[in-house]
Amino acid sequence: MADAAKPATLFEKIWRRHVVVDRPDGYTLLYIDRHLIHDGSYFAFQRLKNRGLKMRRPDLSFGTPDHYMPTNTRNKEDVTNPDSKRMVTGLAINGAEHGVTVFDIGDRRNGIVHVVGPEQGITLPGITLVCGDSHTSTHGAMGCLAFGIGSSEVTHVMATQSLWQKKPKTMRIDIDGALGFGITGKDVILAIIAKIGTAGGTGHVFEFAGSGIRQLSMEGRLTLCNMSIEGGGRAGMIAPDDKTFAYIAGKPYAPKGAAWDKALVEWKALPSDAGASFDSDVRLSGPDIAPMVTFGTSPEDAVPITDRVPDPSTAKDATKREGLTRALAYMGLTPGTAITDIKIDRVFIGSCTNSRIEDIRAAAAVAKGRKAVVPSWIVPGSGIIKEQAEAEGLDKVFKEAGFEWREAGCSMCLGTNGEIGHPQERIASTSNRNFVGRQGKGVRTHLVSPAMAAAAAVSGHFTDVRRMKV
């Protein structure tokens, strides 16, 4: 048993509280407080059923279909692919059978699973949360331990409400000093990944700390933790503070009354103790971070907007050189091209990385009074965000500027709902992966923040949003 007096990290405190069994071989059976499911969990339900098992704690599971539903309709009958339709409709059917709360298509609370959890107060500080999706790291922004699992593990959690885990290592990533004007969580995380590489955090749980992080809104923190997985991290976490508590207060599934007061006392004890040590430490200077744009086919291929497409011959080793050469060929880019000279064909603003109200406001501020010169989509993260944006008149701003205002869902982030780009189309996207073929076969994805995506939409090429009058 760890010494209670020894300074502990946020991660360590949550881990300790969830140990069901510690085995001598170093494996821990970890209790899972919340399990989020989505339409992609279809096969896990099947496996549970095939084995004749029941869900142990359906009351701790919440579902929302998001990956396979098109975002131009709210009618499930419009899903034409029978395999996709089975998954979209299957969630509510399985949910009803097992007694799981499902925010189905048509429910205003429906949306992307990683947007819905925090929005409903399902995601809370100090808990363990899993979901069969790698971007489950998002939820760590609320001060909890949240990580993605595979489909076999989803069935395991359904049956046992626990998981076998080996304790990961910890890495503290400090952002020192205030972020500059117009710098968002997206720019911060892209700068971090550019520094540590996509495998930089393998086997680690990140804790993001420092004044640059405290300054971020909850939306910005969610964006930051969302892409921990792109830095190789198992999870990303941020210590809960007054911003966290204010965000949670009054959310439908958050504790209320006396339970709230009690929870608050516990949550305030969660931040890492002074003197707690991490397996590794990384530091970035907050004021030095600029709006970032990716140029290649890995999220680590990110540079400031003021920079140029790098020359592969300057890469540090042969593997990197080959990778860069291949990436630039796929992306159709010439070394030395100024990022601001790259013309784009399409814009996608959405995904669990950047589809929250603040993201939509930031994009609207740029779009207002201007005109999109390429097809540009805005896909809110949930029905509630869509409603709120409409109440603020943002949908009108977008429509006047020629943007397409759509229903909630994953949409063009992954395209499993059929919403994909054309081969060789160049997309400025607020999603999280610029992998080869991610947004459709041959599609060239550049990852940016919502404001940068909107700036690209109205100018037709990447533009430093800091230079635009917003």
Next chain:
Amino acid sequence: MAQDKDPQEKVPARKPFTSVTAVAAPINQANVDTDQIIPARFLSLPREKMSPHLFRDVRYNDNGSPKPEFVLNKPAYKNAQIIVAERNFACGSSREMAVTVIQDNGFKSVIAPSFGDIFFNNCFQNGVLPVMLPEARVNQLLRFLLELPGAEITVDLPTQTVKGPDGMVDTFEIDSFRKDCLLKGIDEIAMTLGYEADIAAFEKKQRSANG
């Protein structure tokens, strides 16, 4: 909609993993992501229809004809059961199909300097053995396999060794928990259900703490 009319996923029975001696296919590219291994548009297919789509977009032309230069299309690697890859293999999404599609194409083990964390875990869930070896040694193995197409490698779990085409033997690390589960073909869910009393006790303790 009647669920029982759905195609049922056919999961092969868990076989114990001990040792494999087989042709190894070199994938000499770093950061191969799960979107390349199995593109998203195939993810809603039932498992038995997915296997032809392994590496779909890098393996086949638009008209469906195989690209002769892609390693898995070369006759020498037809019976390969081992993959040797560069660092950060199968990074990206949590899709377990990245493992099962590799498995359903006859592969039993993947050797690389490092893996995406979730893929690494998913391998064990399906009885595929992921082996981490130092980058320098993996690069050496890749060179051998490229120069001698069809060369064999032995991956032996009981002794935790990999024997290369050059006869050199390397040992690898594996947790005793994972090793045991693979060797015995243990099903994790069945095993964990054996801890039911501990889980129930934990829940009781948590309930009283939250009173």
